[in-house]
Amino acid sequence: MLGAGLLVAAVGVESVALSHYSAHAVPRDFGSVASSAATPPGPTSTSSLPAPGIVPVQDAGSPAAPVRITIPSLHVSAPLMKVELDAVSSLVVPQDPHVVGWWQASALAGSQIGTTVLDGHVDTAEQGPGTLFHLQDLPAGATIVLRAANGHYYTYRVTTRRVLKKSTGLSARLFSPTAPGTLAVVTCGGPFDRATHHYLDNIVVLARPVAG
Amino acid sequence: MSTHRTRYITLTGASLAIAATCIPATAFAATSPSTADKTFVAANEQVNLAEIAISQLVMTHSSSAAVHTLAQKTVSDHMAAKAKLMAVAGKLGLTLPTAPNAMQQAQAAQLKGLTGSSFDQLYLRDQVAGHKMSIAGTNTEISTGSSTSVVSYARAYLPVAQMHLSMAQADLAAISGGGPGSVQAGSGGQAATNGSTDLRLGWSAGAVGLALLGGGAVYADRRRRALQ
Incomplete structure (x- = not known):
């Protein structure tokens, strides 16, 4: 028994040590990133389509500030608060892990051009898992719904996932102001550095509006 | 005489x-103006109205010299374009819209709520997106328009819009308004792929191991006493 105890204890201690530098089976990337609308809305022979220079408006209503995010397949529903870039261009994350941030200089919910950028905690040391704990598991085709300040709901479908090393920084292509209407949701993932208490990767999920 | x-x-x-x-x-x-000409004229007037309105916000919401320079240029150029377009519309008997479209109004309302660097980022992002769309519509009018006066207006307007786009793109790059360079959104380590599982299992296994170790020591001690 003494031997078994020593063995199990040793395995446990080794496992704890390994978790600091675990080899991660990171989720795979899928989908593509469109940094600019290939064909911006322009004149067509169909009168119901937008005129040149006029941004089309979704049937769900005019674009408006998003105030709540719902991800049905993850059983997630959380309020949004406005956030901004800090002095080093890092997007501030709401302190409460159960609140998601909306970059206030990004596109409005329901915009058919530009990127609506959200971020939220995967977890915190103090409060455990956050609203976006399972974001990295969200598959292509999953639905994300934004409720806007005007009372309208805007539905998006996941098209793309990227797992990106923080050391290389996030590309501006992910947040293009000229992309066809896109929702970008960002959190952390990948290996965790216990010395700095930071994850080494960012998880970015992109979604496109569902036609109204 | x-x-x-x-x-x-x-x-x-x-x-x-x-x-x-x-x-x-x-x-x-x-x-004579076609439906496409009329649509372009109406849309372009709304661009002029929106540009003049949101660029005027810069005067009270931004402290960036570069943003002020762009705003002054766009206000001046779009007021000139507006005057020319009014003449074209008058000549063709077209009625011009008097307000920006719903999207432009929503963008203006969003801008009104911001100041400082956030305002500058959004203003420049909107300028880049708006001018790209406006240029696309203008190019279409130039290649497919019917009315010579509308097409002529579009030809004169195009380089102005292209210059505004270049200025906005340069300013956006200068202020890192392309988007967040990083996001620090986790400090718990529980979502580390495999890591959290390893961590929990590790501590659990360690605890069980220590319990067994303690139990084993007690058992060995009792056995030793019994043998004595």
Whole structure:
């Protein structure tokens, strides 16, 4: 028994040590990133389509500030608060892990051009898992719904996932102001550095509006 | 003098009459505005109205010299474009819109709520997106428009919009307004792929191991005492 105890204890201690530098089976990337609308809305022979220079408006209503995010397949529903870039261009994350941030200089919910950028905690040391704990598991085709300040709901479908090393920084292509209407949701993932208490990767999920 | 003037008017009138009869009917059709021309004119006027309105916000919401320079340029150029477009519309009997479209109004309302660097980022992002769309619509009008006066207006407007786009893109790059360079959104380590599982299992296994170790020591001690 003494031997078994020593063995199990040793395995446990080794496992704890390994978790600091675990080899991660990171989720795979899928989908593509469109940094600019290939064909911006322009004149067509169909009168119901937008005129040149006029941004089309979704049937769900005019674009408006998003105030709540719902991800049905993850059983997630959380309020949004406005956030901004800090002095080093890092997007501030709401302190409460159960609140998601909306970059206030990004596109409005329901915009058919530009990127609506959200971020939220995967977890915190103090409060455990956050609203976006399972974001990295969200598959292509999953639905994300934004409720806007005007009372309208805007539905998006996941098209793309990227797992990106923080050391290389996030590309501006992910947040293009000229992309066809896109929702970008960002959190952390990948290996965790216990010395700095930071994850080494960012998880970015992109979604496109569902036609109204 | 008077005779000369009368003769001149008569000749001019005759020339115009001859010229009119020489112009094929299709030429008149080509210069009358099509639906696409009318749509472009209306959309472009809304761009002018929106540009003038949101660029005026810069004066009270931004402290960036570069943003102020762009705003002054866009206000000036779009006011000039507006005056030219009004003349074109008047000539063609078209009624111009008096307010920006719903999207432009929503963007203006969003901008009104911001100041400082956030305002600058959004203003420049909107400028880049808006001018790209406006340029696309203008190019379409140039290549497919029917009315010579509308197409002529579009040709004159295009380089101005392209210059605004270049200025906005340069300013956006200078202020890192392309988007967040990083996001620090986790400090718990529980979502580390495999890591959290390893961590929990590790501590659990360690605890079980220590319990077994303790139990084993007690058992060994009792056994040793019993043997004595």
